[in-house]
Amino acid sequence: MAAITYALVEGPHSGWASPLILTLLLGSVVIIAAFVHVELRTTDPMMDVRVFADRIYSTAIITIFCVLFGIYGTLLVITQYFQNIRDYSAEDAGFLMISMTLPVIVLAPIAGRLTGRLGGRRPTLVGVSMIVAGLAVLALTIGGNVGWTLLGLALVGGAGGLAVTPATSVAMTSIPQDRSGMASGILSAQRALGSTAGFAIMGSVLAAVVALTLPGKFEPYLPNEQQRDDAVDEVVDDANPRAVTALIAPGQPLDDDVKEEPELVQASDEAFVDGIRAAIAVALVLVIGTLIAGYVVFPKGDRAAADAEVGEAALVESDER
Secondary structure, eight states: OHHHHHHHHHHHHHOTTSHHHHHHHHHHHHHHHHHHHHHHHOSSOSSOGGGGGSHHHHHHHHHHHHHHHHHHHHHHHHHHIIIIISOOOHHHHHHHTHHHHHHHHHHHHHHHHHHHHHOSHHHHHHHHHHHHHHHHHHHHHTTSOHHHHHHHHHHHHHHHHHHHHHHHHHHHHTSOGGGHHHHHHHHHHHHHHHHHHIIIIIHHHHHHHHHHHHHHHHTTTOOSHHHHHHHHHHHHHTSOTTSOTTSOOTTOOOOHHHHTOHHHHHHHHHHHHHHHHHHHHHHHHHHHHHHHHHHHHSOOTHHHHHHHHHHHHHHHHHHHO
């Protein structure tokens, strides 16, 4: 996972065909294959990969991964949008991001109680629907009225508060009790992997789109190819290659030669917004797929009732503590 993450973050900077990136990607595939091979043959596996054969468990894990992918990736790109395009200070940007945090605080405890009463299926699907709606609002309105951006952030944050706990309940009730410890550990790993992948992949998509579109947006104002390349380089050279590799890091000003030309600033802003839309679109496709899979796979009827009983027992135990 570390090799994959490093490759995704550094790929736009080092080049996807560079020996380092290719080695990391190929090496990660080999390591995963070797890990699965060993775990299938040991009598006491650290991670029994056979649990992934359970459709309900696997779908719940993927749901948690994709929800956190969308939340943390959105956190990255919208924070940069506020500072780089809207020119908000770090403090103002942080204050606006509260619109994403408050729904988590409000809905997380409610999600636990809903799971205890209804089972995990319905709260999870409602939560995933919220992130679908939030990402769609952000993709359609980014660059426009900031109120729409705040609404999109609230929906995305609310999804995190509402979906993760019931999805966890769905996963754990699908696994035999003697494997619950290991299954719980896998779920915890998915939380970390989802957030890390969201940062890496959505940040890399943003960087790649900006790198591809910025020269074309500069062309009407800088028809001379050499001048255009120099102007693009001026924007790129001051970038933090570990944040958004093709443009400016949060709060990083544009180069003076570019900043003095309003057309070039506008073109840079447009390229950045295009990159954000593309990054959000990646997350949107993932969560829509997750929503469909959850609707088809997550148990209803007797299995959902059993899920609710387990959730209610856990809730009572938590209240007693």
